[in-house]
Amino acid sequence: MLGIFLILEIAARLTLEIRERRLTQMRGGVFALLRLIPLVNDIVPLPEHRKAPAESEFQKKHEEGHAELRHGILRNLAKIALLLLAVWLFAFLLASREMSLVEAVLWLHLAAIPFRTVFHLYCWHQEYEADHYAFEKLGKKVAKAAMRDLATSEIPYTKLFAAIYREHPTVAIRSQKILNKEIKA
Structure with a gap:
């Protein structure tokens, strides 16, 4: 059963990679191959930017918003909750199901x-x-300029691909949310 699920995962990731390459017309490179291998795709980072985005007033206010809304603490609490759930599942698989260490790690993955x-x-x-x-602090004009600048430095992934691999939404999605207009590079 484990083997079937791993083969299905590889097939799904391969389909997602092919879909992404066709829709964005970008090469996947070594990262695309590494994302296909179970467990390796958990630790291989997805590059998000072609170049570092220019620092702007919008970015400063965005980070101020994270601090004001306590996002760092909330995100860390969510990570701790998921980690505790993972530890419980891992212990359950090892103790109750008497799985080998490798099997338990693959099921956890x-x-x-x-x-x-x-x-x-x-x-x-x-x-x-x-x-x-x-946006509320700086207005539409500044937000639009910041989104345009961010779009030029970001790698334009599709929404599905970004949801699977990224903790940040793409500029196109973010601009649609705050400006009701999709900004692309």
């Missing part, structure tokens, strides 16, 4: 996929709140 995606969506909600905070 598979169980983490939906939880990681939900965590990403939670992080996205925090990003929207921080964007809204900065």
Whole structure:
């Protein structure tokens, strides 16, 4: 059963990679291959930017919004809750199901996929709140300029791909939320 789920995961990730390459017309490189391998895709970071985004007043207010809304603490509490759940599942698999260490790790990896995606969506909600905070403080004109600048430095992933791999929504999604207009590079 474990083998079937791992093969399905690899097939789903391969389909997602092919879909992403076709829609964005960008090469995947070594990172695309590493994301296909179970467990490795948990630790290989997804590059988010072509270059570091220019620091702006909007970015400062965005970060101020994170601090004001206590997002760091809330995000860390969510991580701790998920970590405790993972430890419980791991101990359950080892003790009650008498699985080998490798099997337990692979089952934990598979169980983490939906939880990681939900965590990403939670992080996205925090990003929207921080964007809204900065938008309220600085106005539409500054927010629009900041989104344009961010779009030029960001790698334009699709919404589905970003939800699976990123803790930050794409500029197109963020600009749609605060400006009701999708800004792309």
